[in-house]
Amino acid sequence: MSTWILGISALYHDAAAVLLRDGVIVAAAQEERFSRVKHDASLPVRATKWCLEQGGISIGDLDHLVFYEKPLRKFERILANSVATFPRSWRAFPRQMVTWLGSKLWVRNQLVATFGIQPHKLLFSEHHLSHAASAFLCSPYDEATILTVDGVGEEATTGLWRGTAEAPFIEPLAEVRFPHSLGMFYSTITALLGFAVNSGEYKVMGMAAYGEPRFRAEMDKLLRLEDGGAFSLDLDYFSFHYHPTQSYRPRLVDLLGEPRMPGEPFRPTAIAGDASAEAVARNQRFADIAASAQSAIEDALLHVVRAAHAEHGGDTLCMAGGVALNSVANHRLAKDGPYDKLWIQPAAGDAGGALGAALWAWHCVLGKPRAATLDRIDLGRSWARDQTRQILDDLGTTYEDLGDTSTSTTRAAEDLARGDIIGWFDGRFEWGPRALGHRSILADPRGADTKDKVNARIKFRESFRPFAPAITEEAADDWYDIAPAARVPLRFMLATPTLKPEREGSLPATTHLDGTSRVQIVRRSDHPHFHELITAFSGHSDTPVLLNTSFNLKGDPIVASPIDALATLRRSELDTLYLDGFRVPSPD
């Protein structure tokens, strides 16, 4: 008899469900892919339904359903913090309490009523413990130091853990508590720069390359590094811990200047165009703020891991938590940090808590030995070709059935070499926020205007945002300077190496202003079709690299089903869609 465990994260950020059979991942998906609400936080009913289908089981067959955090501890923290920040918390308190008393407090009831699970099968992990479990228990390493960093969980915002080969597998070492949070620091700067908190953080990272860290001294006032790898925020500048919508106080504006308006065109010196000198100066300030915040968070992370290494030794660091999605900072850790090996769980944000919660239950609670590592991330749903063909026929779409994969890769490589921008839909969708060759928009990275075209006419997003290259494992070292510790994170597009000097200028569409790229190293065993496609493209271009960006338009979650892909084709200027072996040219 197999043991089935379902891990769930929900009710805060990205909801997800992960199904384990005897400790091995059978299915893992974020609810947003099904509900089509980006960052959907509601209970992952649809994702769960699909996970169970994929496992061929019903809810009654589950041995445990594991929630990724302890809701009551979170409630206690919110309450204690509201008391401590009285009377400034007067706006936040009623808002928070309405949602908590009305629903969030009753998670057990909700889980039982929604999923029909027997109450005695429910387990509750802890937020950062789930992150730690997701970072370590499916890594390839027997022992490691584990660092979890995000906005906030129950009380902790940062956790340091020891991962062991035998039980207890994960031991807590130390934590930093709310409101002192690297995640909230970065989110506050995100808000100041006019982006949506919890989704615009990538944009700040992208913006940083256009600036110089000339506000570093100011950042050091906000985020103070202390002895022993400790840090704290100067709370006089922040209000996220007592205000429902405003994350910073006027003092921060005094320090850094007027905030950027949401939607304001970004025109710093490097891409000034015909903007007025005044606008350029203003925008350069925003770029410099982004660069300073990025530099501050990198230094803070280095400060933390250096101290951790000095105290606990070891050569391996595993990471998770939303901050671990900052690929530029990860690269700094890989390059300048004390650890030889680095492993970051690809769904490092809250969705990954579902994976961690399930793994925690299997190993730590049930005491089972370490088993599988997470290599392949195509753990989401796939669609039968007959179903897809039916949809194509019904919609009256013009298409070719290319049948087997090698014909698809050959044809797609030809299209790409001709300069077409294609949608690539292959099998099961990815686990985590990155599209890694299963739901991707692909293009030739050599074109000078490709980046602007994909930003403006395909994804309808800001022109300054860079695109990532995907490169075959065999060719990676010929093209990029890769720090040894960055090699594994690069499989999940989680670090940013620099293009080799002799290759400078050869990949304008995927090289950021500062010469770095958020590379994905594609191994044949992890992504056989995608690897074949890049290899075929290299046959035309001598370039084993493709521009790879997620298959979605601004505001949409990444495409999940064939119909999502077809709608995206119609709503953008994509040239061709490759849909599980069907070639669909754009109708225009």
Added chain:
Amino acid sequence: MASVSQAQTEPTAPTEHTPTRTESILMRFGTVGELLMLVSAGGRWWMLPLVLALVVLGFGLVALQSVEYIAPFIYMVF
């Protein structure tokens, strides 16, 4: 199309267990018990009255949700 008006309905996941009303109430009491233990174990005993007051209000909110069609009239009385 103004689908703003679509209310949430109960999902239809496959079920092995549908809680009875009594069981739901008992579970909520169980949660309150856990919460009180947590707060006292953490040494924040002074928060107990606040937690109790909130929980009473919480039960009120949940109770009102179950009669949401007439809730506005009830609010008028209070």
Added chain:
Amino acid sequence: MGRFRQTWIGLVSEVSWRLPGWPVKLLTAFGQAERGSFYDMLAAAEATDRPDLRRKYFEHALDESQHAIYFRDRVMALGGIDRARAAMEEAGALTSRGIVGGESLYERLGEIDFLAFVHVAEAEAIEQFSVYCDRELPDPETIAMLQKIMPDEKFHTAYPLHELEQRRKQGKGKQVDTALRRVKWNRLKEGWLRFSRDVGHVMSSVWLFLLYAILIPPFSLLGKVERGGWQAPRRDRRPLAVAARSQG
């Protein structure tokens, strides 16, 4: 739709459109509804087994996506929303909708009720937009935008109606009438529930604010914001099997 309803909408709109902040709020809500509807229609296109309807749902979905962009552009151009909300709008965030509670609108309603719903909802939208345009309540650009999407909206009411008429001809008139009645009744009911929830929300907030103002001050000296730096993790003395089952 009845003249009474139109007059009513007209009267309400004459007042509401002059309230500060209201137009942007309304346009934001329309934009959100259009976006939600895009996902609803796409889910219907995926789920239906009728080829002709699949195509219509799909085209309808694409229209809604375009309309959502028009609304968002107007909202961004008019400004006047707070920074956090503006950032969300700018990012194209959807606050809810699509598949709710595990089921799409189509799955919840079934084909006939879904068609009836689409017809009724779209007709109401046309009616509302027409009143706004006729009375010249929005600014000229917004009026132009509403007029631009009107032909699409007419298609959105016409094809479900045509489909319902076909069913009538097939002798399913009774089913169609029931569906239309049910949908209209449900929209009223849901309107009331929404009102009820909003009132509940306001009243709860008032109670909670009072609680905050009365109960918290005596304790506020005891509560302290956590200090920064490393702290020892909270040790749980309970056996793991017990702690793992606990929510706290």
